[in-house]
Amino acid sequence: MTLYDKILAVRPNLTAEDFMPHGNSTIVLQNDSDGKGDYIREWNHPTETKPTNAELDGVQ
């Protein structure tokens, strides 16, 4: 399961639009191809809080 999927699992009110770079994007995910995997580069959502690592790790 990708970071994107985990975030949607713990923040079900988010939609795909929240991650899309155009328009009202408020969340930016990134992967630098350095073996460290996906990460949250920016989180500027007006109502949903940034999930903690514990929340994300808890998603099966």
Next chain:
Amino acid sequence: MTTAIKGNDTSTFGGAIAANNVSAIVPAFSAYMSGDQSISTSTWTKVQFNSELFDTDNCFDSTTNYRFTPTVAGYYQINFRSRTIGTSSTATYYSIYKNGSATGINSAALATNAGFQSMQTVSGIIYCNGSTDYIEFYANNNGTSPFIDAAGGSDLGNTTTVDGVLVRAA
């Protein structure tokens, strides 16, 4: 004055040639991917250009960081072409990064038909200081199980490529 030079004639120019006109010192490179690269949905991912067509001054790292770090200060024309594919995709994005941050030189394609694929080219002129500045290339696709497409059919050839050349020394 105009002087015709022909056959084995030689000529000596009296004036100095400015460094920014010395065509021999112009780093140039062209790189591509040897295979498709899986990425995550809606995640800016650095393209792993792991093969080189040419790299005149060994400025492109195609083994570890997949970045261009020119050794001559100046303005570089950079051309980044790519295609990503993802199930039910409706948006693809491409961006040129400098020193880890987006330069604002990017491309976006949106569609209402899910699963669309588009090949896009992002081009721009970027200043590099010739020592620490580096250029990288990122792609983004909002579909399911997306990937960066390395090559199409015989008519398309490599579908994700990058090349660049110094166009004016600093």
